[in-house]
């Protein structure tokens with residue numbers, strides 16, 4: 001029916017009882033009554049009355065519906081307690097973004113940036129603080145103790161959090177720790193290590209890492225404390241938070257002083273505005289900011305980006321080179337599949353299927369490395385460590401895209417990650433898997449679009465699309481191990497990134513309906529509303545339904 005025809009139709013009069021079904025339904029849901037059930041009862045009751053010639057008042061409809069509707073379901077144990085307002089990660093939601101690439105892209109052992117890299121950085125930080133105590137205090141020290149709370153306690157065992165925490169305590173750093181050291185802690189858990197503090201040597205072992213309360217009034221779901229004790233006396237104690245992506249904070253944390261960015265932005269709209277006004281790219285605006293915030297040269301910024309690109313290529317190569325029958329650590333006894341998927345994809349007679357299979361295999365390869373606890377790169381997290389490397393590898397090693405374009409892509413991808421961190425979260429313990437794989441896929445879409453010289457609006461649209469189609473995704477790793485669903489999820493995140501780029505580069509960019517900033521707002525809101533059981537606790541979803549035997 002055309003608009004004109006519609007205009008000609010007479011208004012439905014009051015003689016037509018079905019003309020305005022709104023009038024059949026009372027709109028105020030009484031307290032204690034289930035909303036859905038109430039509306040159905042109200043509508044049915046109203047319609048029945050009209051059909052039998054009656055015309056119930058709103059009050060009558062309300063009373064009847066309330067009497068027959070189901071009682072309201074108890075409020076879900078749902079929403080995790082809000083993050084403490086004084087955490088830097090919360091406070092800096094206001095103001096321009098000051099995150100830089102070497103804070104964001106971190107190399108470290110898998111399987112989880114928040115549960116391995118963060119805790120290792122935390123205990124390493126504590127070890128350095130303790131070493132600075134006066135010698136007479138250190139002389140009395142008898143024990144080091146780590147207590148894990150919240151999600152760190154709930155799923156830390158599956159993530160190897162206790163091994164990571166012990167490694168930091170004995171002076172190992174995430175970027176340089178030999179994964180074999182962590183493997184040896186798993187294989188020989190009774191090992192004891194001397195920690196030198198001044199003249200004192202204190203023995204530590206995995207027994208000094210305590211899995212403490214999983215629920216409580218924590219500032220952040222990933223909370224831990226580290227103590228240096230002299231008998232029962234506390235010589236030094238610090239409360240820390242692993243706030244996602246390997247970032248850490250502590251009680252009283254003050255962010256490091258930084259310079260003002262050349263192009264201060266807090267939204268994609270502002271960032272793209274700078275790029276378009278200056279007739280340049282998002283990547284070049286990001287480069288200028290990286291240089292001004294940290295007072296670095298262009299060569300220094302690119303040297304760091306190259307290091308990360310090389311590490312990403314290495315992690316894919318390493319994963320692909322593992323034997324086809326390799327079994328990942330942990331109770332799931334999951335067989336690796338990257339090498340098999342790659343080999344079979346290469347034999348596929350259809351080129352498009354070869355591409356999809358190979359891209360999936362690259363993501364599986366890097367993600368399986370994460371599952372092995374080998375070195376991975378947070379982009380933005382360990383759980384999502386297969387997504388960005390898959391696209392970097394495909395662009396550089398398969399498509400032979402110029403390295404400078406991939407560097408630019410890494411900077412555009414970083415912008416996407418910074419914005420998600422700034423306005424929402426990168427932590428599965430706060431926002432579920434949408435905050436990990438969703439953000440990784442969005443970053444990878446921006447990387448791909450940038451590497452193929454797409455205009456800034458297409459870069460934004462691709463990132464938006466990839467993020468949008470992960471909204472609501474929960475985190476429920478089986479047995480607390482970052483393997484199921486995580487490893488395959490990385491493959492899907494990589495393929496979705498490619499699809500997002502394919503759509504964004506083929507649609508009319510100005511007609512793309514949703515802004516990236518709107519989707520990031522939805523990510524943050526969905527994270528807040530998500531039932532806490534689905535936030536890296538392994539208390540629900542697949543972690544509940546999958547039975548290991």
Ligand code: SF4
Nearest residue numbers: 383428433436475486
């Ligand atoms: S389900 Fe997603 S968010 Fe949760 S551990 Fe796995 S990859 Fe990370």
